[in-house]
Amino acid sequence: MTDNSSIAFVMKEAKEAMPAPITTTGPLAWTRENLFSSPLNTALTILSLIFLAWMVPGLVQWAFVDAVWVAGSIDECRQLSSEGACWAVITARFDQFMFGFYPEDLRWRPILAFVLLCVALLPVLWDAVPARKQLFAFSAVYPLVAFVLLWGDGWVFQSVSSSDFGGFLLTIIIGVTGISFSLPLGILLALGRNSNMPFIKIICVTFIEFIRGVPLITLLFVASTLLNYFLPPGTSFDLILRVLIMVTLFASAYMAEVIRGGLAALNKGQYEAADALGLTYWQSMYLIVLPQALKISIPGIVNTFIGLFKDTTLVSVIGLLDPLGIIQPILADSTWNGLVVELYVFVGLFFFAFCFAMSRYSMYLERKLSTGDRH
Amino acid sequence: MSVATYSPEERFRLGMLWTDSRYRSTTIQTIALFLVMLLGAYLINNIITNLADLGKDFSFGFLFEPAYYDINQRLIEYDSRSPHWLAAVVGILNTLLVAVLGCALATVIGVIAGVLRLSKNWVISKLMAVYIEVVRNVPLLLQILLLYAVFIELLPRPRGSEPMLDGFLVATNRGFYIPSLVLAETGWIVVSTFVVSLVGIFLFRRWARKRQEETGQIIRVFSISLGILIVPTAIVFFALGSPISLEYPELKGFNYQGGIHLRNSLVALWLALSIYTGAFIGEIVRSGIQAINKGQTEAAYALGLRPNRTMKLVILPQALRVIIPPLISQYLNLTKNSSLAIAVGYMDVTGTLGGITLNQTGREMECVLLLMAFYLTVSLLISAVMNKYNQSVKLKER
Incomplete structure (x- = not known):
């Protein structure tokens, strides 16, 4: 018989695995791997970040914060905000x-034609669409429908x-x-x-x-x-x-x-x-x-x-x-x-x-x- | 049991022209030929009748009449009394100028964008992806017009402008000014020395390569070439007392004088074409590099090649085989897209021959024909070069 008492300690079960070192997983490792892996990489990262820091805030300021959305002319725009974008011109035109x-009173026709275009495109682009066969038939006649809607036929629709x-x-x-x-x-x-x-x-x-x-x-x-x-x-x-x-x-x-x-x-x-x-x-x-x-x-x-x-x-x-x-x-x-x-x-x-x-x-x-x- | 019978002489029937596959293709081709000839005759007949109705003839005599219009950006001597053909030549040279400049810059942009797009650096690769996606999905004409408008609206007037880069570049709303080279009388000696050293480098490289193939001895080609490039020219240059100097643009009155004046239209067109085509080249370079099997790199390492020789001897030759054909077709696209110059008033061949000359003389047919002939010649030449290249790098399968 061996004397068990001379053995100080015996583990009964496996120890829990320790978490991986912080430098090899998680956000820190990702940063190291993807942004700062070499001096050249670090330089590129810093340059791009400077570029972004210079570009993005100014762009946001110009396009959204200082922008004017409704105005009657460029002078009104500049009075409201001298620095921002004047999107009012887009809204006006x-x-x-x-x-x-x-013609303004006929504009429902191109809109309808566009909606029908989307319907006609459905069976072409997406094969899980219900009643695909019937929709395909519609797609086939769509060019004619669109032509009549857009240019008019002279009788029902004004040309x-x-x-x-x-x-x-x-x-x-x-x-x-x-x-x-x-x-x-x-x-x-x-x-x-x-x-x-x-x-x-x-x-x-x-x-x-x-x-x-x-x-x-x-x-x-x-x-x-x-x-x-x-x-x-x-x-x-x-x-x-x-x-x-x-x-x-x-x-x-x-x-x-x-x-x-x-x-x-x-x-x-x-x-x-x-x-x-x-x-x-x-x-x-x-x-x-x-x-x-x-x-x-x-x-x-x-x-x-x-x-x-x-x-x-x-x-x-x-x-x-x-x-x-x-x-x-x-x-x-x-x-x-x-x-x-x-x-x-x-x-x-x-x-x-x-x-x-x-x-x-x-x-x-x-x-x-x-x-x-x-x- | 049935026995196959052999019927030596099957009588020819008219229906067999269509039902028998031996004759069908001839029938179809004859019909097609007939139709094409009919169509051609119809069109030519219409043209003749229409020209006669309008009292016009079909001749290129107008090319030798004075053009009576000015071209503000030109590479050769031209004034408003020069004939139309000279205006067309000025236009052709302008097209080639913007095409060559554009191809060079687009290649630089494209290679950088393509390599950085593959970089392991997340920020830079995403930035390049944004650049490529945005530029590729917005019409080129819009980019040209936007850049042109930005130059005109946002750059200072000549009086308020500051020379940049130590006087090398002045950006104004009337255009960009750069220094020009002024050759003194002995200046041509320096230029010819330079050309001779270029030839020398070429010959040296050929000799070095031949020697390496024969004896295995490696000569340091790069540093010696660099030496040949710089040293003789520099010696001649200083020995003759600097016969070549730079003339800087100077503000006189309301405008800059001296130097080379690049109009905004040229610069906007050049930059827009380069940025646009650069995005496409970036994608080509990326896919070319990705197309090379990783095993190629590993095999080269296993043979004991160092990384940069692996790149030079193993990866690049294979990647170039994938990259060059689409690259050349991008150059071709850039040349054709340079015809958009007409939108910003840069006088390329579309602007002179297809624009003012056409409108002044009313000779639509001749002008458009000549214009198309020019572009067709360029593209067929480039295609021929490309086919030659494709033949030479084709995988030699055994």
Whole structure:
């Protein structure tokens, strides 16, 4: 027998683990790891903090604290607050920014068209929506509904001239039309470019390379000054429609290149398997190739959409009254003369909201669609 | 059991043009060719009729008539009696100027933004994310106009302005002034020495690389190149008694005289283009670096390479393969976007040829055609260079 009494102390159970040292977990460690891990890092952190401390309070002061929201003219604004932003100009001209010179008593029509646009977009963007099939049918007829609502048909709805369109209404019309027509056109062009019929290929390549080689602004010049030469004598059609056609063609060429990238990234076996199943060209494209190729090219497609939406501002150069076109007369107006930054910031915020939403949606879509092929 | 029969001569039927896959593609292409020719003939016919109706002809003779308008920012001699073609050339040079300046600055901004975006430093990477997201999601035209308006509204008048950076830069609401180089008579010797040393560096580097490949001996290329770059030029410069000097802008009356005058339109366009394109380049650089497998770094370390040689020999060559093609297409975009100059009145080729010349002569067709031809040439040239590069860096698969 051993003498247990000679052993001073024996632990019966394991000791509780001690908390990790304060320098390796928690906020302190995070700070050390992410902000002060090296001298260069520390310097960068301090510089950025100084920058933020200099920038943010002044910005908040200017944009919110000292800002004037309602006033009749710039002089009133400056009397109320000499330093802050004069947002009053936006409130005063809000209707113009939204609708341009669309007749005031008819403005419920663009608003209704916008609400219906949201309804029409629901089944496209979100697949858990109830009664998706019926909504899709609505989306299909929506362009016609929107056209009648916006321009009027002359009988039930009073006609509105294209020259009255302006503001964000015009931006959204051009953006949405361009986006919805450039995707199918781009797909056709991309398929044409990949086609094994040499002549079809030449047509598509020429078109794509030509459009991508010139700036949008020259195409808009064509729309505004040159298009009449290409039409039979005596015909002339609406400037907005001409611009819509040009913007759509422009975006479709870029779309075609994005989708061609997706088609090229697809494994060759997919094409061969589709052929081996005896599918026709269109069946194999529709059932096998395009669903995968489009999924691969989602980021590029959405980037093209965003680019198109931003490029709608160029129509102000040929005299259409998009938000940037609306700003010019305000700058020249003696009541508001001297206000610049506020106007541009407001328009910029609008574009940022739309484009940022689009890019986030594309990330969501990528995540959702990528669940299928995790290896 | 059925036996497959071989029918040697199947009679050709007209329906087979569509139903038989041997002929179908020919049929489709013939129809397409026919349609395209029909469309082309229709358009050309319309153009001819329309031009005849307006009493216009199609000729480029107007290019040799005097332009009668002034261009305030120009790189070559031009006055209002110069012909239209010279105005177009001034415009082209202005476009190329802003494009080259823009590409250089955008690359710098983009590389810094892209690298900092990947930094482990939380604050700086978030700041860069905000920069990239904001700039990419706001129209470029708006940024150009905003910057231009800010320059005009917020910068002081020439009389109230203070020279900055030791007199090197004066910012006024009439534009920016920087010193210009004044060459004395012997100044060209210094310039040619400099050019010769550049060639020398190029040859030296080629020799050093060849030697390293043959003998394995490493020559310190960087310090020797730096020496070749500076020393001969400096010796010649001081030996000739400083024949090149700077002329500083000076306030005379209401305006600055001397130096180089950069108009606000040029600076606003340049900065806006660079900031905008820089954000896109930042994303390209970030994705390029992230695209390199981490195993590449580890393998290089395992081979005993030090970190900066790992970067230079292993990571960068692979990252550049991913980065360069989209980078060049961003350069192309920047060049095309420089046509927005027309919104701030900078006289690039869109402003001269596609703007004032077009309006003065009423020759829309010829002007727009020439304008498109110029941009197409530039983009096709750049695409050709890019294809060449892509061929040369393509993964050689065995």
